[in-house]
Every structure is written in structure tokens, then in C-alpha cells.
Amino acid sequence: MSDPTDILDALAHRFGDAPPREAADRASASVWQTLAQHRSCRSYKPDPVGADLLRTLAALALSAPSKSDLQQRDIVVVENAETRARLDALLRSDWIAGAPVLLVFCGNNRRQRQIHDWREKPFANDHLDAFFNAAVDAGIALATFVMAAESIGLGCCPLSAIRNHAAEVGALLDLPDWVFPVAGLTVGWPAAEGEISLRLPLDATVHIDRYGDDEMRAHVDAYDARRAGVQPYAHQRKSGDYGESPNYGWSEDKARQYTEVQRADFGTFIRRKGFDLT
Numbered sequence: 001m002s003d004p005t006d007i008l009d010a011l012a013h014r015f016g017d018a019p020p021r022e023a024a025d026r027a028s029a030s031v032w033q034t035l036a037q038h039r040s041c042r043s044y045k046p047d048p049v050g051a052d053l054l055r056t057l058a059a060l061a062l063s064a065p066s067k068s069d070l071q072q073r074d075i076v077v078v079e080n081a082e083t084r085a086r087l088d089a090l091l092r093s094d095w096i097a098g099a100p101v102l103l104v105f106c107g108n109n110r111r112q113r114q115i116h117d118w119r120e121k122p123f124a125n126d127h128l129d130a131f132f133n134a135a136v137d138a139g140i141a142l143a144t145f146v147m148a149a150e151s152i153g154l155g156c157c158p159l160s161a162i163r164n165h166a167a168e169v170g171a172l173l174d175l176p177d178w179v180f181p182v183a184g185l186t187v188g189w190p191a192a193e194g195e196i197s198l199r200l201p202l203d204a205t206v207h208i209d210r211y212g213d214d215e216m217r218a219h220v221d222a223y224d225a226r227r228a229g230v231q232p233y234a235h236q237r238k239s240g241d242y243g244e245s246p247n248y249g250w251s252e253d254k255a256r257q258y259t260e261v262q263r264a265d266f267g268t269f270i271r272r273k274g275f276d277l278t
């Protein structure tokens, strides 16, 4: 990367086929720079993040769009030391335990159902969409929180790992029916600069008028090669099963990752929370 603070340089580095420079001239430096420079942070200084700052970031995150203004997302700030210790024990990761702040972003379809009770109206949408809308709302709030936090120099890392233990997390945080964890989020002041993670080229993921993937294999092969040149994987996943590959890249890593069953019980957990997923 020629200039690490330049938005276009960062986007060119990440995608390989960045949008034209003239478009970036319109950028609002703070937001665009934050997005272009985004990187997840897994190493934190011990310095605390003030409660007022966290609350302000939560306010910014919850200012994000919400499906039909239903506001079906909540943030749980884990302050209690015992609760935090129990979550850390579930997550079994030193860098997570070392993060000054742990949040849990939740989808919440309970409030909507409460409103129906209070307003004495039938709830006519007991199907997959009820779960989906709340999950999307929570994801949008999570991404917005990350953007707000990173724009002032904080580091964050989302944690779907929290859903590996959805029932235990739900019990520890007292999540009632129709409230479910979407992702955790570690927050703190970065101890290391980290690096921009490369993405698939925009030609593979931005489509004009219609979806097309005729060139997808070529895009993925080229991305694998570009990424292996810039950010080779330090370890090959599951080499005991699949051996050491001389061309180990992103697609090999992701294919190996998803040979393993993950969170197959999550649907059961969500159904137990009351959702009808038909």
C-alpha cells in the first residue's frame, strides 16, 4: 500500500479493483477513511473504555436504520465480573479474555410481541421473517458500532463464537423468549496496528442489473493468488485431514473450515426461543 491513510489506496489494496479516484474525492474523510481502513482487532491495551463512551457508541450504533422502525435489536454490555468470567470461560480465548469490553448484540422480536399484547392486536407474522428481520437489525447495529468505535481509534472484533454456546449465553444474560444473541463484540484500544484484510474483487461481488457468476472461478483463483502473495496464511487448517497444500489460499481455507459442523444446534435454540422458522 503506498499511503496507508489514503482511502483509494486502502480500497485498491483490499479489493484489487478499486472504484475510480474521482469518486473518492467526494468522501467524507472520517466515515470513508474508517470504512476503508477497517480491520478487526484481536489484541488490546489494558486501558479501560469509559462507560459514557460506550453508551455514546451504543447510541450511534442504534441510530442505524431499522426494518420498519421496529427497532428489533438490543446491546448487552457485560459489566459484571462474574458474568464476564463465565463468558470468557465459554469462549476459551486469551485475546477475548484480554479485551476490556465485551458486548453482545441481540435480535429482539419480543418487544414487538409485547406491543401486540399491550395494544390488544394479533401478531400475524409468526414465521421466518420475524427472526430474520431481528437478526438483520442486530447485524446492522453491530456494524455501525464497529464503524463508530474505529473512527475514534478503538478496535473491535465481532464474535459469532458466542453462538457456539447460545443456550449458556442466553441463560447468563437472562435472554427471554424471542431475544437471541447474534454476535458478541470485543472492544478496546488496539495494542497492535493490525492489517487490512483483502477482499474478493468488486467484479466478483458487485453485479450490474443481474447476478452473474460466469467468471467466479477465475475471480476466486486470482483472489487466492493475490492474497497468498500479500497475506499468506500462517497455518494450514486441518492439515492432518487434508495435508499441506502448496497453493494454500482463501478458498482452500474456507472449504476446509466448513468441512466441520458448526452450530448445528442453533436452529433448535432459536425455535426454543419461540420462533416459528417456517
Ligand SMILES: Cc1cc2nc3c(=O)[nH]c(=O)nc-3n(C[C@H](O)[C@H](O)[C@H](O)COP(=O)(O)O)c2cc1C
Binding pocket: 038, 039, 040, 041, 157, 158, 159, 160, 161, 162, 183, 195, 196, 197
Ligand atoms: C458476524 C461476524 C462474526 C464474527 N465472528 C468472529 C469470531 O467468532 N472470531 C473471530 O476471531 N472473528 C470473528 N469475526 C471477524 C472476522 O473473522 C473478520 O471480520 C474477517 O476475518 C475479515 O477481517 P477484517 O474484519 O479485519 O476485515 C466475525 C465477523 C463477523 C462480521
